[in-house]
Amino acid sequence: MDTGQINVQRQNGVALWRQIADRIRASIANGDYDATGKVPPEFTLAAQFGVNRHTVRSALQALAQEGIVRSVQGRGTLIERKERLNFPITKRTRFSEGIGDQAREKEGLLLHSAEEPASADLAARLGIGEGAPVIRLETLRKADRRPVSRSTTWFPAERFAGIETAYRDSGSITLAFRAVGLADYLRVSTEVTAIHADGADLADLQLSPGAIILVTKALNTDPDGVPVQYAVTRFPADMVQFTIEN
Amino acid sequence: MDTGQINVQRQNGVALWRQIADRIRASIANGDYDATGKVPPEFTLAAQFGVNRHTVRSALQALAQEGIVRSVQGRGTLIERKERLNFPITKRTRFSEGIGDQAREKEGLLLHSAEEPASADLAARLGIGEGAPVIRLETLRKADRRPVSRSTTWFPAERFAGIETAYRDSGSITLAFRAVGLADYLRVSTEVTAIHADGADLADLQLSPGAIILVTKALNTDPDGVPVQYAVTRFPADMVQFTIEN
DNA sequence: CCAAAATGTCTATTAATATAGACAACCATA
DNA sequence: TATGGTTGTCTATATTAATAGACATTTTGG
Known part of the structure; x- marks a missing residue:
């Protein structure tokens, strides 16, 4: 895994939060977070994607809407479903x-x-x-x-x-x-x-x-x-x- | 062909102009405009998608960038490439x-x-x-x-x-x-x-x-x-x- | 029980997206 | 060559997306 900056594009007609949601969804399906069963903390994701934490939150909210993750205050964002x-x-x-x-x-x-x-x-x-x-x-x-x-x-x-x-x-x-x-x-x-x-x-x-x-x-x-x-x-x-x- | 309103979604993380560009690209690949070799006029597309003409123009500019269409003032927007x-x-x-x-x-x-x-x-x-x-x-x-x-x-x-x-x-x-x-x-x-x-x-x-x-x-x-x-x-x-x- | 680590919520500001209207420039053709 | 149809450009405004920072709330673990 590349721990450096993950590439997202601006002003391309696809909102950052959606690009990030798509990436996280793919990572979940790929089993990248299987060790913990959780998505990395919002703060960490924000740093990885080079965006504000609020933008990551929008992405996670979209994934929660899809039933893929569930955020729990104090614990983290848990993976609910990852099958393909x-x-x-x-x-x-x-x-x-x-x-x-x-x-x-x-x-x-x-x-x-x-x-x-x-x-x-x-x-x-x-x-x-x-x-x-x-x-x-x-x-x-x-x-x-x-x-x-x-x-x-x-x-x-x-x-x-x-x-x-x-x-x-x-x-x-x-x-x-x-x-x-x-x-x-x-x-x-x-x-x-x-x-x-x-x-x-x-x-x-x-x-x-x-x-x-x-x-x-x-x-x-x-x-x-x-x-x-x-x-x-x-x-x-x-x-x-x-x-x-x- | 349904000549009525074509569905686009708002506030979904994908800009309208990009959704419209994707639709038009698909229509071109599908051969929908083969009879004329041209995309319908901006005014018509705007009405079909229920958006402003400027929004359609953004979509067409994106497709022009991809080399799929070429707009000519006074004539219309010509299809340059449609293969799949x-x-x-x-x-x-x-x-x-x-x-x-x-x-x-x-x-x-x-x-x-x-x-x-x-x-x-x-x-x-x-x-x-x-x-x-x-x-x-x-x-x-x-x-x-x-x-x-x-x-x-x-x-x-x-x-x-x-x-x-x-x-x-x-x-x-x-x-x-x-x-x-x-x-x-x-x-x-x-x-x-x-x-x-x-x-x-x-x-x-x-x-x-x-x-x-x-x-x-x-x-x-x-x-x-x-x-x-x-x-x-x-x-x-x-x-x-x-x-x-x- | 306390501290660290998370997520939740709020306010404020800036940048990008979308709408609206007017009019100029250009092309085809009758 | 005049006209209708089409794209090009400009200004203005409203809405949405993104950033920034501060602080509250909840859970976990020592």
Whole structure:
């Protein structure tokens, strides 16, 4: 660890307290403070970042708001949560199995469902005709009661009629597929990008403004290679990482 | 496209002009303005985002600084650059082949090299003893003269003596491996996370503050499964995306 | 129980961000 | 060449972010 001055930028459109909050959040996720279970004292942090103690306090208040730390007068600022869920991306990627035992409670909520005609882009990805009916599900997944992903996912409507109720009842894509007659499916491609969270992300994923979102666009097929699902999923970047094993 | 009000947040630590700059940058990368080759007029953008025209101007000035747009009095704000490089991640991931013909000029620069003892974490990943000598290379890769990645990469020192000069001369990991006697290698795992750019990123990758960085941690082995390279690479998120094909 | 080490709260000041309006300069084109 | 649409520049003001210092309050440990 470099104990010297830590670099923060001024007048760049990102407030100092937010830059510092992001750094501290990363350090916590990185396990830098595991020895003590506490963030260094405000005075020390202020010196490290070369800012006023009040600025550090703003950063810590933001992290407290996120539930990552909790300040206790006289004791210090305690780390409440530091996990970063790992999602393996493989031929057999499944959300709930991916979490595995990284979380005790797993939930899949159906926010909304609709049947609609496929756009040109979607039709191409699913290998169906443009305008063919598709079922769209809007889902929110949680681990230990914290939102970890927000998906929009499409299925060919004819083949998978009723998958919305199957998902609503089971909270699992794998089980929903099984309920409508598909025993197995494979992940054939995943695109990963990163963006800043927008207003909807902040609300859905209970994030603080300025947060980073990892976006995946995934295509699943049946064992014969016929596309069965296309999904766009948004994850809070500070809570997850992806692992690709070849 | 939603022509109504676009959501921006106030008092969240990220200045309005930066949020707007990020949105416009994303819209450009998304091809939203391809029909005209121009960003909508300042007046229109101000109305869309619900802010003053001066605030939009700050955003556009930031994008002009990045070389993404160019404002011309009387004409409008022209789009100068909108590419987003795609990097396939597969068993045979190679940087230069991955870029393929997405860029005309490709460069790999050696910024620094050193021999050092392996940390516990690194030793575990490379399957060598803790403290065993490793060669560390700091590299910067460019496509069409724009920086697209900044890597720190380690090799077992005994097996790959001289790889730093081989890399410096060739600008390619694949060729450098070949020069020191390794004809082929495989990507066995890749971890992907996203963070905010720090000061070093801003300098190395010529980014504007507040930018998002995609971080990959990759392990390569020889055909027999013996680890040969571990690399941590940082990409500007607005310039790249990853594709995982299974 | 006392002292050291933390966080909590308050006031005051300066610098940066955002809004508002007016008008000049420039370009394309009808 | 006149006009409408667009960016450039200027002044003024309000709000938010950051600094600075002082002191209160709480916990931990000797």
